[in-house]
Amino acid sequence: MDRFIPLSIPNFEGNERKYVDDALKQGWVSTGGAYITKLEEQMAEFLHTDNVAACQSGTSALHLSLIEAGVLPGDTVIVPALTFIAAVNPVKYQFANPVFMDCDESLCIDPLKLRSFCEDECEFDGESLIYKESVVKAVVVVHVFGNMADMEAIMDIAGKYHIKVVEDATEALGTCYTDGKYVGKFAGTIGDFGAYSFNGNKIITTGGGGAVTSNKAETVDHLRFLSTQAKTDSHFYVHDEIGYNYRMTNLQAALGVAQMEELPEFIDRKQKNYRQYEKEFEGYPFVKLLSFRKGTLSNKWFYSLEIDRDKVSVPMRDIILALEKKGIQTRAIWGLIHLQKPYVNEDTYRIEKAVYYASSILNIPCSTQITSEEISIVSNEIKRLLEELANV
Ligand SMILES: *Cc1c(COP(=O)(O)O)cnc(C)c1O
Numbered sequence: 001m002d003r004f005i006p007l008s009i010p011n012f013e014g015n016e017r018k019y020v021d022d023a024l025k026q027g028w029v030s031t032g033g034a035y036i037t038k039l040e041e042q043m044a045e046f047l048h049t050d051n052v053a054a055c056q057s058g059t060s061a062l063h064l065s066l067i068e069a070g071v072l073p074g075d076t077v078i079v080p081a082l083t084f085i086a087a088v089n090p091v092k093y094q095f096a097n098p099v100f101m102d103c104d105e106s107l108c109i110d111p112l113k114l115r116s117f118c119e120d121e122c123e124f125d126g127e128s129l130i131y132k133e134s135v136v137k138a139v140v141v142v143h144v145f146g147n148m149a150d151m152e153a154i155m156d157i158a159g160k161y162h163i164k165v166v167e168d169a170t171e172a173l174g175t176c177y178t179d180g181k182y183v184g185k186f187a188g189t190i191g192d193f194g195a196y197s198f199n200g201n202k203i204i205t206t207g208g209g210g211a212v213t214s215n216k217a218e219t220v221d222h223l224r225f226l227s228t229q230a231k232t233d234s235h236f237y238v239h240d241e242i243g244y245n246y247r248m249t250n251l252q253a254a255l256g257v258a259q260m261e262e263l264p265e266f267i268d269r270k271q272k273n274y275r276q277y278e279k280e281f282e283g284y285p286f287v288k289l290l291s292f293r294k295g296t297l298s299n300k301w302f303y304s305l306e307i308d309r310d311k312v313s314v315p316m317r318d319i320i321l322a323l324e325k326k327g328i329q330t331r332a333i334w335g336l337i338h339l340q341k342p343y344v345n346e347d348t349y350r351i352e353k354a355v356y357y358a359s360s361i362l363n364i365p366c367s368t369q370i371t372s373e374e375i376s377i378v379s380n381e382i383k384r385l386l387e388e389l390a391n392v
Helices: 016-026 034-047 058-068 089-093 111-121 151-161 217-227 250-281 316-325 353-360 372-389
Strands: 052-055 076-080 097-101 129-131 134-142 164-168 193-197 210-214 287-289 303-307 347-349 361-364
Touching: 016 250, 034 052, 034 210, 034 250, 052 058, 052 217, 058 089, 058 164, 058 193, 058 210, 058 217, 089 097, 097 111, 097 134, 111 151, 111 347, 134 151, 151 164, 210 217, 250 287, 250 303, 250 372, 303 353, 316 361, 316 372, 353 361, 361 372
Parallel strands: 076 097, 076 134, 097 347, 134 164, 164 193
Antiparallel strands: 052 210, 129 134, 193 210, 287 303, 303 361
């Protein structure tokens, strides 16, 4: 079969070539140049925030956020169990200890368990929240697949217990509240820090890249300073802090500026394609297309099918391989992070739902270029296969 419908591929239908060529012509290819500043301005305008620092990856954006949040060796950071490991590894870069938290039906961190963890497992001394003699400095909140986590509840808990909120919005650029306390606010601009990623599979890409924002403009200036080797005086090489080589390059930013121009169109297409999938699977008994939080407009980056495990119990691997043979690329959700080798000895808190979702979610093709005909093919092939594999 020569048909191949990919899970998610980048889209370069705009000014990408023009701007990259321009950056090459100018000779500004590294960590200085006008495209970097331009991208930061575009993002700040789009996100209705004052200041954004472009960096090398979503992972570096998260690391910088934890540093700025004051996470030190021995501190505790609350993290989701069901996520991509890059959301958790920066905790270890700081020699801090993660505590793994469960998700709820949104696949994002469960605010009820977060609250009961803080209430029942920790002590609040009026200043800090203490867990086993360690200060709980931060919580990393991932907006999974573009779905907004319950920021109203999370900010309330974090405020009460003096915990910094690092939003991992690497999958949620463009997701915003349309209702409630945070109406008009974008994922990544509600907590203390917000991290974005422009890796090849994200809604916009710079090849590899990321950005970080904060609710205080001066804080973002400091993050940018740390990302460029912390040059207190760049002419005479004076450094008063430990810096990092985390700055985005102008070549990457040239791609990013073109991608930002297209972001609204990409989100439109993701919305439209999601609506078609919704129709295709409506009333179909073996799967449920996961929905997005009420009162928000999601960027609908990824589409997830929850397979009814009472009806179809074969391993996810069999489903994915069978679809691959039909030229359809799909993926399982991540392996749970607390079960990964570097994390098996870390603390967890009542992880239940994450275990269920880890075995029942199938992500289906969601590129912005996918055609309506392809969406029908994918849907019909999935339905046919699940009927074939259904328990009898
Ligand atoms: C992609 C991603 C990251 C990391 O971003 P990079 O740019 O690849 O470093 C972190 N967290 C989540 C949830 C992601 O999906």
